[in-house]
Amino acid sequence: MTVAVAxxxxxxxxxxxxxxxxxxxxxxxxxxQMVSREVVVGIRQGLHARPADLLARxxxxxxxxxxxxxxxxxxxxxxxLELLTxxxxxxxxxxxxxxxxxxxxxxxxIGGLFDSNFNEQPDES
Amino acid sequence: MKFSDFVAVDAIRSHIDADxxxxxxxxxxxxxxxxxxxAAGDLDGIVKAIMKREDLGSTGIGRGVAxxxxxxxxxxxxxxxxxxxxxxxxxxxxDGEPVQLFFLLVSPPDRPGDHLRALENISRQLRDxxxxxxxxxxxxxxxxxxxxxxxxxxxxxx
Numbered sequence: 001m002t003v004a005v006a007x008x009x010x011x012x013x014x015x016x017x018x019x020x021x022x023x024x025x026x027x028x029x030x031x032x033q034m035v036s037r038e039v040v041v042g043i044r045q046g047l048h049a050r051p052a053d054l055l056a057r058x059x060x061x062x063x064x065x066x067x068x069x070x071x072x073x074x075x076x077x078x079x080x081l082e083l084l085t086x087x088x089x090x091x092x093x094x095x096x097x098x099x100x101x102x103x104x105x106x107x108x109x110i111g112g113l114f115d116s117n118f119n120e121q122p123d124e125s
Numbered sequence: 126m127k128f129s130d131f132v133a134v135d136a137i138r139s140h141i142d143a144d145x146x147x148x149x150x151x152x153x154x155x156x157x158x159x160x161x162x163x164a165a166g167d168l169d170g171i172v173k174a175i176m177k178r179e180d181l182g183s184t185g186i187g188r189g190v191a192x193x194x195x196x197x198x199x200x201x202x203x204x205x206x207x208x209x210x211x212x213x214x215x216x217x218x219x220d221g222e223p224v225q226l227f228f229l230l231v232s233p234p235d236r237p238g239d240h241l242r243a244l245e246n247i248s249r250q251l252r253d254x255x256x257x258x259x260x261x262x263x264x265x266x267x268x269x270x271x272x273x274x275x276x277x278x279x280x281x282x283x
Contacts, residue, residue: 045237087245
């Protein structure tokens with residue numbers, strides 16, 4: 001679908017067993033770390049097109065695989081289209097899971113977007 | 126939410142002529158006026174509001190699809206329409222691709238949930254590549270209408 005997806009060589013929606021990803025030999029294991037945290041959608045309008053766009057743009061800056069999930073599904077954080085299918089209304093809790101060489105920094109950046117309410121002004125849509 | 130819950134079938138356009146972002150938005154808003162979904166007197170205000178929203182960030186969501194939208198106090202329920210540009214229009218989308226398929230939405234200011242569910246429906250259905258391609262290559266508005274109805278009846282309604 002996109003260059004960004006292809007460059008990471010993989011089926012972003014696929015789920016590998018964690019043991020495989022975390023495994024690795026010697027120093028190699030340091031390059032594939034998985035971190036996650038819960039975020040809450042604080043935007044009054046929910047995770048609509050503009051925050052989804054900001055989120056996907058931020059996610060694409062990082063090499064790591066970035067996935068968001070709610071109770072029903074797990075989606076690719078680098079795709080606006082996928083993010084919008086969450087239909088996450090205000091107050092929804094989501095889990096952000098990041099896997100890859102820059103996972104910690106990426107999670108901090110993504111979490112920061114939620115923590116700052118995507119800089120949303122009350123009257124923007 | 127289904128397409129039939131918000132798409133004004135009389136406003137569907139399968140060959141849009143405009144080659145600019147504002148031109149597309151104006152042509153689609155005009156089609157909603159012609160279909161009786163919005164008042165002629167609100168046309169300019171709605172086009173201006175949608176363009177203002179585009180300034181905050183493109184609604185081009187990838188795969189040659191854009192969802193220009195706004196809230197507007199003149200509508201009592203979510204109204205929308207679908208249009209196709211065969212040449213494609215530069216919409217400054219995240220993936221840089223020109224946009225051929227447009228879903229324009231106008232929603233009442235107090236119904237953010239409806240807007241979110243319409244976006245969810247559009248993005249979920251468009252994950253299906255063949256559906257996306259069929260819409261873009263539809264020969265007429267009726268074909269688009271039938272494709273949307275088919276998606277409504279097969280999809281998971283929410």
